Amino acid sequence: MTDILSVRFERTLDRLVASARPGTRLEAWIFDDATSRRDAARRLAERGVEARLRSAYKPLLHAFLEEIDLAGVEGVTIRYPVHAAAPSNRFRLEAYPLAALLAPCPVEFAARGDDGLYYDVELRRAAEILMLRVDAPNRVHVDLAGETNLSPTGWIREGNDDVGQRLETDYEALFQTVVQAVADHGWAAEPYFEELNIRVAHPAADEPLTVGDEVLSLREALHEDLYFSLLELFQKRSGRPLGDRGLRPGQIVPEIVRSGGEISVHVEMRPLATGFVESASQTLDTAAAPLDRKQIAATLETLDATAFSAFSRSGRAVEARYRRGSDAAVMISAGQHANETTGIVGALRAAVRLGQRATSHFTISPLENPDGYALHQRLRGENPRHMHHAARYTALGDDLEYRTAENAGPLLFEKSIRIQAETLCDARLHVNLHGYPSHEWTRPLSGYVPRHFAMWTLPKGFFLIARTHPNWERTAETLLDRVTRHLGALPGILEENQRQIALYERHAGETGFRMINGFPCLSSVDDRHTVPVTLITEYPDETIYGEAFVRGHTAQMETVLSAYEAWQDIMAAATV
Numbered sequence: 001m002t003d004i005l006s007v008r009f010e011r012t013l014d015r016l017v018a019s020a021r022p023g024t025r026l027e028a029w030i031f032d033d034a035t036s037r038r039d040a041a042r043r044l045a046e047r048g049v050e051a052r053l054r055s056a057y058k059p060l061l062h063a064f065l066e067e068i069d070l071a072g073v074e075g076v077t078i079r080y081p082v083h084a085a086a087p088s089n090r091f092r093l094e095a096y097p098l099a100a101l102l103a104p105c106p107v108e109f110a111a112r113g114d115d116g117l118y119y120d121v122e123l124r125r126a127a128e129i130l131m132l133r134v135d136a137p138n139r140v141h142v143d144l145a146g147e148t149n150l151s152p153t154g155w156i157r158e159g160n161d162d163v164g165q166r167l168e169t170d171y172e173a174l175f176q177t178v179v180q181a182v183a184d185h186g187w188a189a190e191p192y193f194e195e196l197n198i199r200v201a202h203p204a205a206d207e208p209l210t211v212g213d214e215v216l217s218l219r220e221a222l223h224e225d226l227y228f229s230l231l232e233l234f235q236k237r238s239g240r241p242l243g244d245r246g247l248r249p250g251q252i253v254p255e256i257v258r259s260g261g262e263i264s265v266h267v268e269m270r271p272l273a274t275g276f277v278e279s280a281s282q283t284l285d286t287a288a289a290p291l292d293r294k295q296i297a298a299t300l301e302t303l304d305a306t307a308f309s310a311f312s313r314s315g316r317a318v319e320a321r322y323r324r325g326s327d328a329a330v331m332i333s334a335g336q337h338a339n340e341t342t343g344i345v346g347a348l349r350a351a352v353r354l355g356q357r358a359t360s361h362f363t364i365s366p367l368e369n370p371d372g373y374a375l376h377q378r379l380r381g382e383n384p385r386h387m388h389h390a391a392r393y394t395a396l397g398d399d400l401e402y403r404t405a406e407n408a409g410p411l412l413f414e415k416s417i418r419i420q421a422e423t424l425c426d427a428r429l430h431v432n433l434h435g436y437p438s439h440e441w442t443r444p445l446s447g448y449v450p451r452h453f454a455m456w457t458l459p460k461g462f463f464l465i466a467r468t469h470p471n472w473e474r475t476a477e478t479l480l481d482r483v484t485r486h487l488g489a490l491p492g493i494l495e496e497n498q499r500q501i502a503l504y505e506r507h508a509g510e511t512g513f514r515m516i517n518g519f520p521c522l523s524s525v526d527d528r529h530t531v532p533v534t535l536i537t538e539y540p541d542e543t544i545y546g547e548a549f550v551r552g553h554t555a556q557m558e559t560v561l562s563a564y565e566a567w568q569d570i571m572a573a574a575t576v
């Protein structure tokens with residue numbers, strides 16, 4: 001273990017209480033949960049201070065949750081600013097999921113022509129129209145990756161000061177201290193470390209909302225912003241473009257644990273973990289949570305198929321099967337991004353069914369990234385409903401899809417499983433099962449909207465992506481049509497797609513994707529893949545459990561089965 005940083009921070013709320021002068025007024029915006037802010041306001045009142053302690057994170061949403069009286073309100077109009085240092089829909093996104101939260105009360109959003117950092121809120125009642133102003137303190141800053149951001153920030157107004165000034169909160173100071181310490185550390189060559197562990201103790205409680213899977217979570221947001229900011233720091237350091245998925249810094253692991261009040265961080269380098277967290281075996285078809293690693297292996301054992309394997313960077317086994325038959329071959333894989341867990345169950349369920357077909361011909365590689373999966377299990381122990389993107393990539397810190405025999409040399413590790421599958425079955429179709437966040441994904445300290453992933457910041461239904469070699473576009477269209485027709489018959493799936501897409505459109509605006517039979521789809525020509533047609537699923541599955549999880553892996557399984565069926569017809573027609 002090598003220590004890089006160990007700091008305890010004074011809590012901003014405690015400082016506000018300690019420094020307040022009796023008989024004064026105080027307004028502050030900080031990154032704390034509602035209970036902590038209310039408690040501090042009560043302590044201030046006891047000291048004779050009239051205080052309003054608001055959330056710096058999603059201030060409009062919190063204003064509606066905590067302050068605005070909606071009794072008798074028949075309509076709401078929100079006029080939001082547009083700032084040159086942010087996407088034009090930034091403040092409408094930050095209001096998410098207000099349109100659903102206030103339903104059936106109609107909510108209109110309108111962009112204002114200025115960049116004043118506040119919302120104008122118009123509340124319409126039968127007898128009156130009330131205008132409110134809801135402040136949204138933000139600051140323009142350049143981050144350590146060299147990018148200019150407009151980010152939410154703490155703010156304070158005291159006494160008769162109507163403007164106030166920036167208040168660097170504990171939450172912002174902690175983030176900045178960690179990123180600066182990692183930037184200042186003397187790193188040698190890539191991979192720079194095995195595990196870079198960032199253990200944060202923070203008191204914010206998660207606050208579930210009544211819309212879909214939505215949860216307000218400052219600690220989840222901190223995990224996301226630390227993980228991607230540190231990844232970007234190493235991208236920049238290595239001379240790669242931001243967002244490059246081939247960087248191999250090692251495994252970056254922010255563990256944001258809930259404390260009783262303390263705010264602290266400890267950053268250290270550790271050896272890679274090599275085990276898995278054990279959990280009970282579940283009935284595969286009704287699994288309500290991600291599977292135990294042993295159950296994944298045991299399910300593969302039940303298939304009448306040839307085993308092939310690889311090893312991850314930490315030495316964990318990557319196991320797969322090849323079943324040879326007279327059908328047109330299909331490659332099936334899941335768990336490339338290990339925090340997207342419904343695909344793993346769906347791939348196995350599909351393989352069990354295909355295994356019963358006499359002529360079936362496929363490879364099944366249900367967990368391509370076991371190091372990420374083991375990390376996801378570990379992180380879920382503390383925070384089961386956080387999306388944990390630190391578990392997305394491998395222990396090398398790269399996206400295994402972008403790793404090749406040429407660019408990796410002796411570091412090919414888990415990627416070997418996909419190359420072996422391609423060689424064994426020589427398939428023309430690869431069904432690659434993925435997921436994405438089932439609730440809003442943010443980076444509050446780096447411009448709010450996740451950089452390079454803006455398209456995935458809000459859930460928008462079960463999404464399909466086709467990537468094809470040139471001249472395979474029409475084949476992919478036929479496949480998307482067949483698969484989406486089949487999926488549309490699953491109970492509730494079109495309604496849930498519609499609900500999520502409608503809310504996405506209210507807050508994000510233009511969707512930028514095509515609808516095919518009720519499913520959002522993207523299709524593009526791309527020769528990065530070896531196999532000519534890749535069908536990628538994107539189920540909004542990160543953080544779901546129970547019935548929602550079963551619906552997710554059922555949709556994944558049905559995608560594999562219908563794509564397999566359709567592919568037999570497509571290939572038969574092509575050879576006539």
Ligand SMILES: [Zn+2]
Binds near residue numbers: 337340434435
């Ligand atoms: Zn993915």
